[in-house]
Amino acid sequence: MRLFGDYHTHTIYSDGKSTIEENVRSAVNKGLKQIAITDHSFSHMANGISRDGYKEQTETIKELREKYNIDILHGVETNLTSLDGDIDVFSDERKDFDILVLGYHYSYRPLSFKNFFNFWLPCFLGVNTKKRIALNTQAYINAIKKNEIDIVAHLNYRVKVDPVAIAMVAKENNTYIELNTRHAEELSDEQLQAMVKTGVKFIVNTDSHFYENIAKPNRVFAIIEKLKIPTEQIVNMHDLPRFKNYNLDKKY
Ligand SMILES: [Zn+2]
Numbered sequence: 368m369r370l371f372g373d374y375h376t377h378t379i380y381s382d383g384k385s386t387i388e389e390n391v392r393s394a395v396n397k398g399l400k401q402i403a404i405t406d407h408s409f410s411h412m413a414n415g416i417s418r419d420g421y422k423e424q425t426e427t428i429k430e431l432r433e434k435y436n437i438d439i440l441h442g443v444e445t446n447l448t449s450l451d452g453d454i455d456v457f458s459d460e461r462k463d464f465d466i467l468v469l470g471y472h473y474s475y476r477p478l479s480f481k482n483f484f485n486f487w488l489p490c491f492l493g494v495n496t497k498k499r500i501a502l503n504t505q506a507y508i509n510a511i512k513k514n515e516i517d518i519v520a521h522l523n524y525r526v527k528v529d530p531v532a533i534a535m536v537a538k539e540n541n542t543y544i545e546l547n548t549r550h551a552e553e554l555s556d557e558q559l560q561a562m563v564k565t566g567v568k569f570i571v572n573t574d575s576h577f578y579e580n581i582a583k584p585n586r587v588f589a590i591i592e593k594l595k596i597p598t599e600q601i602v603n604m605h606d607l608p609r610f611k612n613y614n615l616d617k618k619y
């Protein structure tokens with residue numbers, strides 16, 4: 368099993384340990400055709416990238432595109448920040464991202480007292496009543512419908528959801544569901560099998576925080592093999608994926 372691209376990687380601009388160039392070089396050495404740089408986004412407490420940092424990355428990536436023979440996509444891992452499906456990038460910034468990965472982390476900065484109590488705190492406390500799971504699921508669905516999300520990352524990590532309901536909406540909106548090797552066990556076998564049946568497209572990512580881990584999604588590969596998930600349904604195992612604001616002819 369191999370990947371054409373790895374679309375969720377971190378650098379020293381957030382909580383990663385490697386530079387952008389180390390990630391890119393690692394991707395080249397492993398024979399990838401594409402690599403995405405997706406650090407934690409702007410509302411991440413302590414280790415999110417700043418808007419100035421993002422601009423700096425853009426300049427660095429411009430230079431690396433000349434130096435290395437690989438497509439480098441530049442985006443962020445945006446935070447789901449409310450039950451209404453808000454995220455921590457503005458809609459008029461969307462054009463600045465080749466790729467938008469959506470993830471929930473409780474290290475996002477709560478927007479208000481109300482937001483703290485109705486979303487941040489229940490997630491932090493791991494509340495997983497039926498009602499709470501329905502609310503969390505709707506938050507993701509709202510986010511997918513409201514924002515041009517390319518990839519929904521690590522479902523069930525920190526926030527419990529109905530992944531099958533999210534997969535159905537993702538399919539309608541041409542959004543990929545991530546099989547994340549760092550959080551490979553968050554989705555149960557039953558949930559994964561039911562998601563496969565929806566026909567949604569998956570994307571395998573490493574969520575690498577260290578360059579050596581790029582393109583090595585071993586835990587996910589083992590699950591794919593065990594459950595016999597059809598690789599035709601996994602976009603980066605048989606071709607290059609399509610992202611909403613990126614295509615191969617994009618000129619920089
Ligand atoms: Zn994440």
Ligand SMILES: [Zn+2]
Nearest residue numbers: 375377444574
């Ligand atoms: Zn990540």
